[in-house]
Amino acid sequence: MIGLVINIVKAIISLLLKVYKPNWLLRLDKYLEEKIGIDIIKQEKKWFEKHPLLLERIELLERDSHAPCPLEEFDAYPALIRRIEELENKVK
Numbered sequence: 001m002i003g004l005v006i007n008i009v010k011a012i013i014s015l016l017l018k019v020y021k022p023n024w025l026l027r028l029d030k031y032l033e034e035k036i037g038i039d040i041i042k043q044e045k046k047w048f049e050k051h052p053l054l055l056e057r058i059e060l061l062e063r064d065s066h067a068p069c070p071l072e073e074f075d076a077y078p079a080l081i082r083r084i085e086e087l088e089n090k091v092k
Helices: 002-019 023-035 043-050 052-064 077-091
Strands: none
Touching: 043 052
């Protein structure tokens, strides 16, 4: 009998938290996920279950992506800055 009451209360609380996600719960979920690896609210998994093709595309992009590098490392950066400065001077 007590188990039934606990399950009903648990179901009601779960339903309320799915509809109304308080900020403190989202912060707690993020903290637990980062520090302990426990995900209370499995938002990402549920989203990817609904959109499996996007999961494949994101995984492909993550695999093929490179580490961020500053603009100064690109070969065309100095020419681009000169062009921007010239356009700014024309506008003034």
